[in-house]
Amino acid sequence: MQRCCAPAAVRRRDREGEAGLFRTLADPHRLAILETLAAAEEHVCVCDFTAGLPLNQPTVSHHLRLLREAGLIESERRGTWVYYRLAPDARARMQAALDVVFDDLAVDETHEANTECCTVPSR
Amino acid sequence: MQRCCAPAAVRRRDREGEAGLFRTLADPHRLAILETLAAAEEHVCVCDFTAGLPLNQPTVSHHLRLLREAGLIESERRGTWVYYRLAPDARARMQAALDVVFDDLAVDETHEANTECCTVPSR
DNA sequence: GAGATTCATCGAAGAATGTCAATACAAGCC
DNA sequence: GGCTTGTATTGACATTCTTCGATGAATCTC
Structure with a gap:
């Protein structure tokens, strides 16, 4: 009786x-906002997003809020207008998230002895 | 009368x-599946995911289907069991998606003349 | 063939998300 | 002060997503 595979493969770390x-x-609209901010040399006014995106103003504000709460963008008020820019570590944080998934790091921290695995056919 | 910012900042390419x-x-469960497959040297049996994830079998199958339909993983049946592995280009495709957002490439393809921008205060 | 096992699919319930109209808030101008 | 403009928030609705029980399909063993 053989196992179908290596016994304890499944990673169980919290990736929330x-x-x-x-x-x-x-x-896609949040990606457009991020892409715009990444390409912009200066801060970008909210009014540019409300004018340039096919969304109403509250929806734009909603997406900006989600991005801000995620720490990917930062805002600054200048008088009546509010300007947004990419957070300095935005790209690094996204890259780190990707690396965590695809790089085989931290080998022994996440395994669990899955002792009731299936058996393998003769093949 | 000055503009509040560079006139045509907003990117409008389709990022669907x-x-x-x-x-x-x-x-997080799909990330756990991807992380497991990325770390695994061999193919991983579905039974390992149903045993190792805090999800019922139909839910595991659902997540595997989403990952498969996204082209990030591939499946292979061996007798009764089904084995999954990471698609060869999975990481490259995710990296490319990230680069598209954060790299300032393809400069002239996405701008639109946003001629009705706001005005800037004296400051 | 019948039965058992593994995995996929279907259908439904609850939660989360995207969107917008209405409204509130903040700042500048008269 | 009141008025106007730019932005954020609220509340509601429709859509999508996550999850699971029930069921179906595929394969193996007997």
Whole structure:
């Protein structure tokens, strides 16, 4: 009787934070905002997003809030206008989230002895 | 009368595909599956996921289907068991999606003349 | 063939999300 | 002060997502 596979493969670390970061990027309009901010040399006015995106103003504000709460962008008020810019570590944090998933780091911290695995056919 | 900012900042390219990829990673259990497959040397049996994740079997199957439909993982049946592995280009595709957002490439393809920008205060 | 096991699919319930109209808040101007 | 403009928040609705029980499909053993 053999196991179907290596006994304890499944990683069980909590990836809620990384999943939340990816969820923040899981909307094309938020990607457009991030892409705009990443390409902009200066801060970008909210009014540019309300004018440039096919969304109403409250929806734009909603997406900006989600990005801000995720720590990916930062805001600054200048008089009547509010300007947004990419957070300095935005890209690094997204890259780190990706690396956590695809790099085989931290080997012994997440395994669990899965002693009731299936058996393998003769094949 | 001055503009509040550079006239045509907002990117308007369709990022539905990239957003869909990020949405696929926007769940901690799917991240655990990907992380497991990335760390595994061999293919991983579905039974390992149903045993190792705090989810019922139909839910595990659902997540595997989403990952498979996104092209991030591949399946292979061996007799009764089904084995999954990371798609060869999975990481590269996620990296490309990230780069599209944060790299300032393809400068002239996405701008739109936003001629009705706000004005800037004297400051 | 019948029965058992593994995995996928279906259908439904609850939660989360995207969107917008209405409204509130903040700042500048008269 | 009141008025106007830019932005944020609230409340509601429709859609999507996560989850699970029930069921179906595929394969193996007897």
